[in-house]
Amino acid sequence: MRPLDPRLLRYARSARRYVALTATLGVVTAALVVAQALLLAHALGRAVTDGVSLGALAPLVGWLAAVVGARALVVGVQERYAHRAATRAVAELREGVVDRAAALGPRRLAGGDAPALVTLATRGLDNLEPYFVRYLPQLVLAATVTPATLLVVLGLDWLSGVLVIATLPLVPLFMVLVGRLTQGRAERGLVAMQRLGAQVLDLLAGLPTLRAFGRERGPAARVRELGDAQRRATMGTLRIAFLSGMVLELLTTLSVALVAVAIGLRLVDGGMSLVTGLAVLVLAPEVFLPLRQVGAQFHAAADGVAAAEQAFAVLDEPAPAAGTVAAPDLRATTIQLVGLGVRATGGWAPRGLDATIEPGRVVALVGPSGAGKSTAVDALLGLLAPDEGRVLLGDVDARDLDRETLWSQVAWLPQRPVLEPGTLAAVVGGGSEGARLAAARLTGLSDVVATLPQGWQTQLGRGGSGLSVGQRQRVALTRALLADAPLVVLDEPSAHLDADGERVVLDAVEALRAAGRTVVLVAHRPSLLALADSVIAVQRADAADLGETVAA
Incomplete structure (x- = not known):
């Protein structure tokens, strides 16, 4: 510099x-x-x-x-x-x-x-x-x-x-x-520090899984090597x-x-x-x-x-141009994915995806891991611009939308829910206390609240620290139920839940459909697929099969 x-x-x-x-x-x-x-x-x-x-x-x-x-x-x-x-x-x-x-x-x-x-x-x-x-x-x-x-x-x-x-x-x-x-x-010193930070972050994120399999001490040698490299630099x-x-x-x-x-x-x-x-x-x-x-x-x-x-x-690095068109009311808007394709490492994920999401219906996206289901959701939410094809909300291209007006109508539950620090009641949000209690009973969060020493006033740390992974999923699902959003996107909502937890997700999806809200599911489990009004297969296209070279 x-x-x-x-x-x-x-x-x-x-x-x-x-x-x-x-x-x-x-x-x-x-x-x-x-x-x-x-x-x-x-x-x-x-x-x-x-x-x-x-x-x-x-x-x-x-x-x-x-x-x-x-x-x-x-x-x-x-x-x-x-x-x-x-x-x-x-x-x-x-x-x-x-x-x-x-x-x-x-x-x-x-x-x-x-x-x-x-x-x-x-x-x-x-x-x-x-x-x-x-x-x-x-x-x-x-x-x-x-x-x-x-x-x-x-x-x-x-x-x-x-x-x-x-x-x-x-x-x-x-x-x-x-x-x-x-x-x-x-x-080189900064790169060594970044590698060490990345290793430690990955270790912390996967520590519960490593402990479950008795492998929590496995990465110690690699972390020690990276620490020594940073010290030498x-x-x-x-x-x-x-x-x-x-x-x-x-x-x-x-x-x-x-x-x-x-x-x-x-x-x-x-x-x-x-x-x-x-x-x-x-x-x-x-x-x-x-x-x-x-x-x-x-x-x-x-x-x-x-x-x-x-x-x-x-x-x-130039950021994508922000749209200026206000998003239409999703309560009465049909969403279409037209020939959606996104470049990925070694190919396209997805490629040539066509889908129609009608208001008030439950739509499931299925496909093998790496096919681009979560990527399709990102394109639907305006988080990335597709390399080919379009996402249409009514007759408006998602690229032209003011994303804030779109996101205000969406409740999104990703694979790893993001929970802000604060009391459990503040994190869940919602309107009246009666609505919150009804949603908590439906998702099973009420049983979790009963075990907490301060109930709804229990302080949660960053990322829901203080709760188990399954309990965090119930909190996020309850918040999605209480959100005043006509479109609900659930990305693998039952991934961290047992059979009882899966039943809770099924009941929540039924409740969302009964309320006339549109639900987009990314799912593998047959029980969730059976609940969907329509199932859309997401496919990946490898560069070798297409005869082209695609960079990451």
């Missing part, structure tokens, strides 16, 4: 004000550095050459103390607003990445991208803080303090200025050499950072030493005044300091820069 990528200012509005503030403080810092050096040189020069008393130097000492205090104040303001800007900018980037991933739809999260995005949006973007707090201010100081102090040195003593100009390019030269050595190291970055810091310190020391030797020789010969020599000697390290700090802080910010690059890659 460039030292200051314009995309950062575009996607993180907080960074704009911070960069402007940092540039202003950089100019102030340059003026204070020059003033401090000149005041210190005049005070020491008068004390040594003229032998003036401390009382006579009091005005100079007072101004020097004021300048030092002002520099401390500028540093304090910089630190304070740097942390604020970093927190806000990271939050804005995180929100932008999550929003864009949601706008791109479920296909963007397929193929293992979801864990990487989770790691990026959480721990990955947090690494941008050193970039804002340490690297960016030093970069601005290198653009303000270094030229200002160099011009003052040239004005005071042209020979010292020439020595500084001759040695100054060595600092960025060695920075480039060290940068080439570390090229790709930060990216981090330690490698730290080693390079210490090495580059040592090289830059040594180079800066030698450069300042050359200037100091030249000043000392001319002071002995009487070719330079003590005040000028002291001023140049104080300013010479200030010329090199910002560049040296840029090189030292580059490695601390490298992980954040790599994360920002990935965030920009997501944010730069």
